[in-house]
Amino acid sequence: MSHNSPASPLTARKSISLAGRIRVPGDKSISHRALILAALTVGETRIGGLLEGEDVINTAKVMRALGAKVERTGEGEWSVFGVGVGGYAQPAGPLDFGNSGTGCRLVMGAVAGCPINAVFDGDASLRKRPMRRVLDPLTRIGAKAVDVAEGGRLPLTLEGARDPLPIVYEPPVASAQLKSAVLLAGLAAPGETVVIEKEATRDHTEKMLTHFGADVQVEQVGEHGRRIVLKGRPELKPAVLQVPSDPSSAAFPLAAALIVPGSDIVLENVMMNPLRTGLFLTLREMGASIETLSSRHDGGEEVADLRVKASALHGADVPASRAPSMIDEYPILAVIAAFAEGRTRMCGLSELRVKESDRLAATAEMLRVNGVAVEIDGDDLIVEGTGSVPGGGVVATHMDHRLAMSALVMGLNSEKPVSVDDAAFIATSFPRFVELMQGLGANLAP
Ligand SMILES: O=C(O)C1=C[C@@H](OP(=O)(O)O)[C@@H](O)[C@H](O)C1
Numbered sequence: 001m002s003h004n005s006p007a008s009p010l011t012a013r014k015s016i017s018l019a020g021r022i023r024v025p026g027d028k029s030i031s032h033r034a035l036i037l038a039a040l041t042v043g044e045t046r047i048g049g050l051l052e053g054e055d056v057i058n059t060a061k062v063m064r065a066l067g068a069k070v071e072r073t074g075e076g077e078w079s080v081f082g083v084g085v086g087g088y089a090q091p092a093g094p095l096d097f098g099n100s101g102t103g104c105r106l107v108m109g110a111v112a113g114c115p116i117n118a119v120f121d122g123d124a125s126l127r128k129r130p131m132r133r134v135l136d137p138l139t140r141i142g143a144k145a146v147d148v149a150e151g152g153r154l155p156l157t158l159e160g161a162r163d164p165l166p167i168v169y170e171p172p173v174a175s176a177q178l179k180s181a182v183l184l185a186g187l188a189a190p191g192e193t194v195v196i197e198k199e200a201t202r203d204h205t206e207k208m209l210t211h212f213g214a215d216v217q218v219e220q221v222g223e224h225g226r227r228i229v230l231k232g233r234p235e236l237k238p239a240v241l242q243v244p245s246d247p248s249s250a251a252f253p254l255a256a257a258l259i260v261p262g263s264d265i266v267l268e269n270v271m272m273n274p275l276r277t278g279l280f281l282t283l284r285e286m287g288a289s290i291e292t293l294s295s296r297h298d299g300g301e302e303v304a305d306l307r308v309k310a311s312a313l314h315g316a317d318v319p320a321s322r323a324p325s326m327i328d329e330y331p332i333l334a335v336i337a338a339f340a341e342g343r344t345r346m347c348g349l350s351e352l353r354v355k356e357s358d359r360l361a362a363t364a365e366m367l368r369v370n371g372v373a374v375e376i377d378g379d380d381l382i383v384e385g386t387g388s389v390p391g392g393g394v395v396a397t398h399m400d401h402r403l404a405m406s407a408l409v410m411g412l413n414s415e416k417p418v419s420v421d422d423a424a425f426i427a428t429s430f431p432r433f434v435e436l437m438q439g440l441g442a443n444l445a446p
């Protein structure tokens, strides 16, 4: 989406029961990584089920700008001819990541290990997000950031390391983007790059590196942590990749089915990587009927078909230790909590302040303008559920796709309609969200 596209407001109204079987689009995290890593192999990688959302399309364009041959060969089917580890070419112009923190931070890592200079930029939302966290370890590896906008933000120029060094790194925040940036830079360094996470975050980079032939060893550290050791300078080999459906996108129709009385839907082929399923665990604790119909392995990940039925829910305490496994799901969990009976306390949400919007403040505001009692207590979000939501509010989405989708789901069973000021950003992660939801019976209209 260009920065200047006109806003597209949308309204959700009370819907009759939702029914049907749907398959939500491919996982966003895996789709970015598939393109970035395939571009570092030598030869052709074929990818199926790629998410064709704007964030991922921007990463595909960036890979082309860095010298890879990237072609769409069918719906969700892409072919990438890579340039080899350390082989990205000098781009002719700035790299525009649009709304995408993942694309931007992961490519910073990959570029940091190549002897090129690249200007990184994005939309007004991405320009507000912190980049220093990634630049710090990349500087230790030998890259240099110049012309950095105030506060360690975009736009900035990254000069890749001529002789990248392997480092041992302990991320100060639980962030898969940060971990992945360091590992991707470490690919070009001789010797072992080590990342020690206090709290394990999504492990798609580690898994995909192994799939492409790199030597990556992962050990458990304590109860929640991991130590990841990557041997540098591997020759990454092309591979076939199939992207499973995104659990973070599945969360929206799943939530809608839970709160709209009489609903009964099936979500097909949802990725069930345990570092991504904190929401499902939490919802089951709240009394949700989520049945695993079949479970299998596909593309190196566990996937399942989930049957979801409307459920009487109660509030829950969600521990901070669960945040990494459901970090993008708090806005929609807060909506579900408003339809539950009793208090839900979600702990340790400081990272929500640096997403596409300040999601902690914006989620609280979304609920408040629709008559739900909500409080922010330090880094915790507290929602007082009464089983019903008055609605009637217009939600400011702040260029944030997950807020837009969460607000629209809320309106499917609130007393009065819920509107969003701009639904356009939904296309960053979930193209055809509106059509898929309408196909289930959701009342969504401009
Ligand atoms: O690595 C990834 O693919 C992602 C990591 C998370 O961000 P952080 O690394 O900032 O926690 C998440 O919020 C984002 O949607 C995707």
Ligand SMILES: C=C(OP(=O)(O)O)C(=O)O
Pocket (backbone or CB within 6 Å): 099, 100, 101, 102, 103, 328, 355, 356, 402, 429
């Ligand atoms: C935080 C998100 O994405 P990103 O960091 O890639 O912009 C998200 O999709 O919720």
